[in-house]
Each structure stands twice: as structure tokens, then as C-alpha cells.
Amino acid sequence: MAELRFEGVRKDYGEVRALRGFDLEVADGEFLVLVGPSGCGKSTALRTAAGLEEVTEGSIHIGDRNVTDVRPAERNVSMVFQSYALFPHLSVEENIGFGLRARGVKAGRARVKVLEAAELVGCEKLLDRKPFQLSGGERQRVALARALVREPDVHLLDEPLSNLDAQLRVYMRAELKKLHQSVGATMVYVTHDQVEALTLGDRVAVLNQGILQQLGPPDDVYRRPANRFVAGFIGSPAMNFFPGERVDGSLHAGPFVFEGRPNLPERVEVGVRPEHIQVDEGDEGAPAEVQVVEMAGNETYLHLQADKSLVLARVGADVRPEVGSTVRIRANPADAYLFDAETGETLT
Amino acid sequence: MLRDRERREYAVMLAPYLIGIAVLIAIPALVTFALALTEYDLIRSPRFVGLQNFRDLWDDEIFRTSVRNSLMFILFAVPLRLLGAVAFALLLHRKFRGVGAYRTSAYLPTVVPDVAYALLWLWIINPLYGPLNLALDAIGGPTPSWLTDPRAAQWAVIIMSLFVIGEGFIVAMATRQGIPGELYELGDVEGASPLFMFWRLTLPLMAPTLLLLMFRDTIFSFQANFVPALLVTGGGPAPYATTYLPLFIYRNGFEYLRYGYASAATLVMFGLTALIVYLQWRIVKRWRHAFVV
Numbered sequence: 001m002a003e004l005r006f007e008g009v010r011k012d013y014g015e016v017r018a019l020r021g022f023d024l025e026v027a028d029g030e031f032l033v034l035v036g037p038s039g040c041g042k043s044t045a046l047r048t049a050a051g052l053e054e055v056t057e058g059s060i061h062i063g064d065r066n067v068t069d070v071r072p073a074e075r076n077v078s079m080v081f082q083s084y085a086l087f088p089h090l091s092v093e094e095n096i097g098f099g100l101r102a103r104g105v106k107a108g109r110a111r112v113k114v115l116e117a118a119e120l121v122g123c124e125k126l127l128d129r130k131p132f133q134l135s136g137g138e139r140q141r142v143a144l145a146r147a148l149v150r151e152p153d154v155h156l157l158d159e160p161l162s163n164l165d166a167q168l169r170v171y172m173r174a175e176l177k178k179l180h181q182s183v184g185a186t187m188v189y190v191t192h193d194q195v196e197a198l199t200l201g202d203r204v205a206v207l208n209q210g211i212l213q214q215l216g217p218p219d220d221v222y223r224r225p226a227n228r229f230v231a232g233f234i235g236s237p238a239m240n241f242f243p244g245e246r247v248d249g250s251l252h253a254g255p256f257v258f259e260g261r262p263n264l265p266e267r268v269e270v271g272v273r274p275e276h277i278q279v280d281e282g283d284e285g286a287p288a289e290v291q292v293v294e295m296a297g298n299e300t301y302l303h304l305q306a307d308k309s310l311v312l313a314r315v316g317a318d319v320r321p322e323v324g325s326t327v328r329i330r331a332n333p334a335d336a337y338l339f340d341a342e343t344g345e346t347l348t
Numbered sequence: 349m350l351r352d353r354e355r356r357e358y359a360v361m362l363a364p365y366l367i368g369i370a371v372l373i374a375i376p377a378l379v380t381f382a383l384a385l386t387e388y389d390l391i392r393s394p395r396f397v398g399l400q401n402f403r404d405l406w407d408d409e410i411f412r413t414s415v416r417n418s419l420m421f422i423l424f425a426v427p428l429r430l431l432g433a434v435a436f437a438l439l440l441h442r443k444f445r446g447v448g449a450y451r452t453s454a455y456l457p458t459v460v461p462d463v464a465y466a467l468l469w470l471w472i473i474n475p476l477y478g479p480l481n482l483a484l485d486a487i488g489g490p491t492p493s494w495l496t497d498p499r500a501a502q503w504a505v506i507i508m509s510l511f512v513i514g515e516g517f518i519v520a521m522a523t524r525q526g527i528p529g530e531l532y533e534l535g536d537v538e539g540a541s542p543l544f545m546f547w548r549l550t551l552p553l554m555a556p557t558l559l560l561l562m563f564r565d566t567i568f569s570f571q572a573n574f575v576p577a578l579l580v581t582g583g584g585p586a587p588y589a590t591t592y593l594p595l596f597i598y599r600n601g602f603e604y605l606r607y608g609y610a611s612a613a614t615l616v617m618f619g620l621t622a623l624i625v626y627l628q629w630r631i632v633k634r635w636r637h638a639f640v641v
């Protein structure tokens with residue numbers, strides 16, 4: 001195990017700049033999640049760490065080694081791909097032991113290590129099978145066992161749960177978390193799924209357009225987003241944003257009025273999470289017309305039209321107003337996030 | 349369910365192909381079976397002789413030589429052609445500057461008409477002014493008499509066939525391109541050498557296609573040497589060094605007007621082809637577990 005460090009990494013694909021001055025330090029034994037939308041550079045970052053892509057500028061360090069120009073084989077990392085990349089003609093045992101055999105480990109020794117790794121992920125009964133005889137979850141376990149068997153310094157996982165159905169994904173997420181807790185290995189996990197990011201990561205790194213937007217524990221990233229992008233990307237359903245306007249010492253944002261917010265810049269943007277919008281049928285708050293009611297089992301999403309603003313509210317499962325009816329909406333000033341409208345940075 | 353009108357349309361569209369198959373392949377093939385049991389010279393009516401043609405073939409030294417030549421040709425040409433197709437496929441499956449030109453070059457000899465190709469080789473292997481011997485001489489190599497030395501002539505026909513591998517090359521390249529790149533990336537990360545990857549990944553994953561190509565090339569190779577043997581070496585040099593089965597059949601049928609005899613030889617060639625493909629299949633079946641994907 002070892003720490004992984006990116007120092008000022010830039011990666012260009014022709015005119016496209018995938019990573020721009022990317023700095024990141026993953027601690028020894030940490031589970032770090034790289035999250036961001038498609039094309040944000042998260043997979044590129046992982047691939048540069050694996051050595052599958054050369055960096056245009058900057059350096060990558062594993063432990064005290066500068067591995068920037070080191071071949072993938074000599075970096076001592078493992079990689080789990082979204083497709084699992086299992087060799088279709090090899091048995092599970094041969095798949096798991098592929099790296100060991102490639103590195104000249106004798107068959108007997110390899111078999112012992114393969115069995116250990118298979119037991120660790122719970123696929124020891126599948127060793128004689130071929131990949132086509134496995135379910136999605138079993139394939140995922142095999143890919144994980146293959147990553148673990150060599151005991152590399154760093155594990156790199158590129159959206160390994162994306163191909164699983166929703167139910168299995170939740171189950172494997174917990175399995176993965178348990179696995180990390182038991183082996184304590186350094187893991188870098190790439191996903192576009194914010195729920196995976198928040199539930200799995202010791203820390204979460206949010207990327208956008210090749211730039212690290214925020215790095216911190218999941219709770220920090222959710223509760224104290226560094227900027228408008230992070231606030232909008234983390235959280236489901238996404239945060240509501242309204243242009244803010246100062247009027248006589250108070251702040252007007254869409255249907256909401258927040259008192260006592262002096263010392264704000266001229267142009268601000270206000271964000272309110274859907275779960276922080278209170279909906280009732282009384283007289284208090286701004287009127288809003290119910291346009292769509294989405295039942296989501298244990299909660300309800302209301303799409304509301306309040307004056308000129310569209311507002312999304314997340315309310316309890318028992319709140320089911322009629323489409324076309326008018327409700328009142330309020331938000332607590334403490335739950336409003338303020339962003340500089342020019343830079344997108346969070347205002348404190 | 350197809351409507352009647354659609355059925356009629358399909359039948360009309362299929363008709364030229366089906367008629368062609370029937371008239372040019374199926375009926376002549378059936379006639380060949382019948383002719384093989386007759387003596388027929390196009391002038392007199394066919395005379396039924398039973399299995400006499402096959403007995404005569406058994407005693408015919410030239411026929412035995414042509415069978416031997418054909419088998420030796422297959423023994424060397426098929427593996428070498430397959431090797432060439434795979435080598436080109438592995439070299440040219442990636443995208444790089446100019447790859448289109450290289451791929452076209454690899455395929456080009458396949459689309460050159462057989463006669464033009466044979467005449468070109470007649471010039472290339474000419475012992476006096478042919479570029480092949482000039483080049484070999486320049487590097488101090490042997491300069492065989494390709495057209496007068498029996499062994500050299502047989503190799504000349506094999507060498508000629510090695511450049512007509514466009515179809516095998518395309519199929520092998522498509523197969524190689526079909527192997528996901530992530531498997532190779534994983535191999536890189538896991539520390540597999542290129543040779544290890546070739547033996548453990550590329551070859552097993554290409555094996556089903558290569559086996560199919562091998563069967564196909566075996567069938568093809570029985571007939572592929574007809575034009576070079578006819579136009580370049582003329583079936584010689586003595587004693588019948590490049591008289592292969594197709595040339596033997598052609599000469600007996602169209603030059604000596606022994607159609608019954610030629611038909612019998614054709615059936616023997618057909619049987620031999622089937623037998624070799626069957627033997628290959630048996631071997632593959634035995635080793636199938638190593639190739640099944």
C-alpha cells in the first residue's frame with residue numbers, strides 16, 4: 001500500500017484539455033472517490049495514474065516513487081474496468097491469477113494466492129467457471145479478486161458498479177466498502193454517481209472540465225459545497241438556483257425573500273436544496289402552482305411554478321397535492337446557499 | 349408472415365442467383381458424378397465403364413504425382429498464408445498515419461486478375477532478368493532456377509500464393525479489432541509481456557476465426573494453384589513438378605478430351621478436400637477446450 005499523488009497534471013488530447021493542473025493526494029489506505037459528470041476528466045486521471053495515458057505536463061507519485069514515465073506494469077497498481085475486462089477464454093481462476101502468472105509466479109503459489117483473493121470477495125466457488133457463466137455481480141467480484149491478488153500499492157477502479165442493476169449496485173457498494181475496511185488498501189474509485197461517491201468515499205474529489213472543484217469528506221462536499229458547480233452536482237434531486245437581488249437590506253431569490261443578508265456582492269445566485277423547501281397549504285410563504293407530482297416511494301417530488309421560477313421540492317411520501325392546485329413554499333435562510341454570480345464561488 | 353406480394357418479390361429477386369447456382373454449380377456437379385462412371389470425349393456418346401476410371405487413376409503415375417504435389421502445396425501454403433494474414437492483421441489493425449495505404453497494399457494482389465498476376469510473376473522469377481533473382485544475387489543469396497529446377501518451381505508456386513491473402517487478412521484484422529482494448533490495457537497493468545499477451549490472449553481469442561480461415565484456405569488451396577501452374581510453370585519442369593490436381597483435370601478434360609477420366613479425378617479431389625477438412629476438424633475438436641471463447 002502507498003499514497004498516490006498528482007502534481008500539476010495536465011493531459012491534452014489534441015485541442016481538448018482533459019486535465020488542467022490537477023493536484024490531488026490520496027493517503028495511504030484511503031478510499032478516495034473521483035466524481036464528476038461525463039467528460040470531466042475523472043477517468044483520464046485514473047488512466048494517467050495507471051500509466052495507460054501519458055501526462056502532458058506534471059508528475060504522478062506512488063509512495064516515494066515518481067512514476068510519471070514508468071510503464072504500467074512497473075507502477076504496481078491494479079485496475080478494475082467498468083466492463084470488468086475479464087478474459088473470456090480463461091476460467092475464473094486463470095483470470096484472477098493472470099497477473100501473477102504474467103509476472104512469473106509459479107502455478108502452486110499462484111493457486112494459493114488466487115484462492116485467498118477469491119475467498120476475500122466471496123467467489124471461491126466459481127473458480128472453474130468461464131466469465132460467460134457468471135452473473136454481473138459475480139463478474140464484478142472476479143474483477144475485484146484479480147485486482148486484490150497481487151496486493152498492489154494502489155487500486156484504481158473505473159466505474160466498476162455501473163453495469164449492475166440498481167439493487168445489485170446497492171448491495172455491491174456495501175460489499176466494496178466492507179472489502180476496503182478489511183484490506184485497508186489505497187483505493188481510487190471513479191464514478192459519475194454522486195450517491196456512490198458520498199456513500200463509499202473517505203473523501204470525495206469533485207471534478208469538472210479537468211479541474212478539481214472540491215476535495216473533502218462526503219459530508220463537507222454535500223453541506224459546504226465550494227462553488228455552484230459542486231452544489232448543483234452533489235445532491236439528488238439537484239439544488240434549485242435563483243438569481244438573487246438585494247432589495248432594502250433583504251435578499252430576493254425567485255419566490256423566496258431572505259432578511260438580513262448585508263455585505264453581499266452586487267450579483268449573487270441563491271441555491272436551495274429540494275429537501276429544504278417547505279411545502280404546505282397555509283397562508284405563509286410564496287404561492288406556487290403544482291405542475292407535476294412524482295411519486296418516488298418513500299418521498300414525493302413536486303415540480304412547482306412560483307411566479308417566474310421553476311422550483312423542485314422534495315417532500316414526504318404523504319404529501320400529494322393535486323396537479324394544478326396552489327401550495328405555499330418557504331425556505332429557511334440558514335438553508336440558502338449563496339454564490340458569487342460571476343465566479344460561482346460560495347459566499348460565506 | 350410475408351404477404352404474397354412480398355413473397356413474389358423475394359422469389360423474383362432470388363431467382364437469378366438460384367438459377368445461376370443450379371445451372372453453373374449444382375447441375376454440373378451432378379453431371380460430374382455421372383460422367384465419372386463413363387468414357388466420354390465430346391464426340392461419341394458417353395459409354396458406361398463403371399469404376400474403371402478410378403482404377404485407371406490409381407495406376408496413373410501422373411495422377412499420383414499431382415495428388416502428392418497438391419498435398420505438399422497445401423501442407424506448406426495453408427500455414428504460410430495463414431501466418432501472413434495474421435501477421436498483416438496484427439501489424440495493420442491499429443490506426444496510424446498511412447495505415448490505409450498499407451492495408452490497400454496488403455489486399456491489392458488479391459484483386460489483381462489471376463492471369464495478370466501469373467504473368468507478373470513470370471517476369472519476377474525470370475532467372476535472367478527477373479527482379480527476385482537480381483535482389484537475391486545483390487544480397488549474396490541463392491539464385492534458384494525457378495522455372496527449370498523442380499523443387500524451386502514448386503516453391504515459386506507456393507510463394508506466388510502467399511501474396512493473395514487479402515480476404516484472410518481482412519477477416520483476421522476484423523477479428524483482432526474485435527478484441528476489446530481494455531483486455532490489453534489490463535494486461536499492461538498486470539505486467540504481461542507482449543509475447544505473453546499474444547499466447548494467452550490474442551491467439552486464443554482469434555483462434556476460432558483462424559480455424560475457420562484454415563478450413564476455408566484448405567479448400568481454396570486445392571484450386572488456387574491452377575493458373576500459376578498453367579501459365580507460369582506449365583505443370584513442369586519435368587517430371588510434372590507443378591502438375592497439381594486442377595491442372596491434371598484440366599488437361600485430361602480440355603486437352604485430351606477424357607471427360608469421364610477428368611470427372612473421376614475431380615471426384616477424388618472433392619473427396620480428398622472433404623477428408624482433409626474432416627481431419628482438421630477432428631484435430632480441432634480434440635483441442636477445442638483451448639480455443640472455446
